[in-house]
Amino acid sequence: MSTAYVNDDTRLSWGRVVRSHHLIAKPRFVDEIAPALADASVMGLRALPVGLGRSYGDSNLNPGGALIDLSKLDRIVAFDTQNGVLRADSGISLSDILRFSVPRGWFLPTTPGTRFVTLGGSIANDVHGKNHHAAGSVGCSIRRVGLVRSDRGALELASDIEPELFAATIGGLGLTGVIAWAEIQMVPIVSAYIEQEVLPFDDLDSFFDIAEASQNTFEHTVAWIDCTASGRHLGRGLFTRGNWAPEGGLDAHSDKLKLTMPVDGTPLAFNALSLRVLNTMIRTAQSFKAAESRVHYEPHLYPLDAIGAWNRLYGRAGFYQYQCIVPPDGRAAIAELLCAIADEGAGSVLGVLKSFGPKRSPGLLSFPMEGFTLAMDFCNAGARTHALFARLDAIVRAANGRLYAAKDGRMPASMFQTSYPEWARFAKQIDPLLTSAFWDRVSQ
Numbered sequence: 221m222s223t224a225y226v227n228d229d230t231r232l233s234w235g236r237v238v239r240s241h242h243l244i245a246k247p248r249f250v251d252e253i254a255p256a257l258a259d260a261s262v263m264g265l266r267a268l269p270v271g272l273g274r275s276y277g278d279s280n281l282n283p284g285g286a287l288i289d290l291s292k293l294d295r296i297v298a299f300d301t302q303n304g305v306l307r308a309d310s311g312i313s314l315s316d317i318l319r320f321s322v323p324r325g326w327f328l329p330t331t332p333g334t335r336f337v338t339l340g341g342s343i344a345n346d347v348h349g350k351n352h353h354a355a356g357s358v359g360c361s362i363r364r365v366g367l368v369r370s371d372r373g374a375l376e377l378a379s380d381i382e383p384e385l386f387a388a389t390i391g392g393l394g395l396t397g398v399i400a401w402a403e404i405q406m407v408p409i410v411s412a413y414i415e416q417e418v419l420p421f422d423d424l425d426s427f428f429d430i431a432e433a434s435q436n437t438f439e440h441t442v443a444w445i446d447c448t449a450s451g452r453h454l455g456r457g458l459f460t461r462g463n464w465a466p467e468g469g470l471d472a473h474s475d476k477l478k479l480t481m482p483v484d485g486t487p488l489a490f491n492a493l494s495l496r497v498l499n500t501m502i503r504t505a506q507s508f509k510a511a512e513s514r515v516h517y518e519p520h521l522y523p524l525d526a527i528g529a530w531n532r533l534y535g536r537a538g539f540y541q542y543q544c545i546v547p548p549d550g551r552a553a554i555a556e557l558l559c560a561i562a563d564e565g566a567g568s569v570l571g572v573l574k575s576f577g578p579k580r581s582p583g584l585l586s587f588p589m590e591g592f593t594l595a596m597d598f599c600n601a602g603a604r605t606h607a608l609f610a611r612l613d614a615i616v617r618a619a620n621g622r623l624y625a626a627k628d629g630r631m632p633a634s635m636f637q638t639s640y641p642e643w644a645r646f647a648k649q650i651d652p653l654l655t656s657a658f659w660d661r662v663s664q
């Protein structure tokens with residue numbers, strides 16, 4: 221079988237900063253992947269496999285080249301109801317996996333803050349979730365991967381079959397080949413509900429105290445941070461923690477949107493004053509309901525999925541997300557980062573702080589490590605935003621931290637190469653036909 225390429229000028233990543241031309245093929249069957257790679261090669265184009273485009277920056281873009289969009293390759297191949305092993309095509313969304321598995325009493329081992337990502341995209345970024353401190357990243361639960369390469373054809377990988385290529389493919393940014401299918405170890409659940417607590421905290425030290433106290437007793441933890449607070453309130457926010465409820469039923473979520481952004485927003489809505497007001501309003505509203513409650517997994521794990529196309533909120537110039545991680549001794553660096561952001565009056569209402577645990581993924585380029593991760597959105601205000609990022613980079617580098625490629629669209633090559641020491645070992649496993657805008661930039 222073969223699949224045709226079509227011209228496309230509309231493909232954007234989630235941050236909507238880079239607008240460029242691609243040729244796109246959308247295979248629907250696994251045996252259409254190899255011809256798509258061969259066709260790109262015949263046209264003299266480098267290629268990149270992509271999923272649902274939920275990476276923020278340029279790791280899922282290949283301007284002027286070919287994209288192999290796997291989102292139509294979306295079938296469940298097999299599910300072992302005894303031990304929870306699920307094999308599926310790589311383009312299936314996590315949303316579709318859950319709609320299949322939850323009524324059967326199984327959940328994903330971990331999930332990012334949106335369910336509208338593909339299985340292949342999750343593996344290629346080795347995604348993490350609110351349970352990283354307990355479960356590690358998704359790479360810890362991937363048993364087998366079916367990979368199609370332009371130079372070697374179809375391969376099967378596991379920790380004991382081609383272990384080096386397997387390790388490179390977990391968190392491999394789509395560069396080691398096209399993931400055609402994968403086998404993931406699901407986890408059993410007895411209900412689709414989470415017993416959740418929301419605790420307001422007044423400063424950063426309180427965040428660290430609550431995070432430490434919750435580490436062994438709560439499976440899901442995350443904090444929303446008020447990026448406008450400074451002085452003695454620096455780092456104040458709301459800490460959400462929860463565990464699976466013992467009862468409530470096994471009903472899966474609905475994909476019906478409650479709200480959709482119809483048009484691009486205006487960046488003026490995010491000036492320093494309005495940000496301060498918005499952050500205070502969120503904190504006040506949430507504080508009133510700061511208590512224990514039983515909620516479905518959907519609002520607990522995927523609060524942003526309720527609003528369709530919320531990435532248009534930041535206007536036509538788009539936005540960046542800055543997500544870093546620093547090791548456990550980097551608490552002072554988190555304070556410095558928040559000071560710099562508050563100082564600039566930048567950031568947004570979507571600021572998140574979370575502690576990561578020691579469980580290591582096999583991935584050579586995996587972002588997670590033990591420590592604290594801070595993620596925040598910033599309107600694209602050109603040079604001013606980049607100047608702030610240079611300040612934040614210096615703090616992260618001094619703390620021996622690193623940035624998350626899934627969120628990045630501007631990290632300097634030197635920062636990538638220093639903070640991902642296995643990058644040269646990884647580079648030996650790259651499929652010679654594949655590249656991305658991200659890789660072209662950071663591998664120089």
Ligand SMILES: Cc1cc2nc3c(=O)[nH]c(=O)nc-3n(C[C@H](O)[C@H](O)[C@H](O)COP(=O)(O)OP(=O)(O)OC[C@H]3O[C@@H](n4cnc5c(N)ncnc54)[C@H](O)[C@@H]3O)c2cc1C
Nearest residue numbers: 271272273274275332333338340341344347348393394399
């Ligand atoms: C609202 C929101 C919340 C998020 N929260 C989190 C979070 O909590 N934790 C987290 O870790 N991430 C989070 N993310 C990021 C997101 O989980 C990752 O960017 C994810 O990889 C996107 O998957 P995708 O299917 O959209 O892939 P794309 O963005 O299209 O591609 C991502 C990468 O995967 C590669 N790729 C895609 N499919 C394949 C394939 N079949 N074979 C080989 N390579 C492939 C691409 O080349 C690219 O490098 C969030 C994103 C959003 C928008």
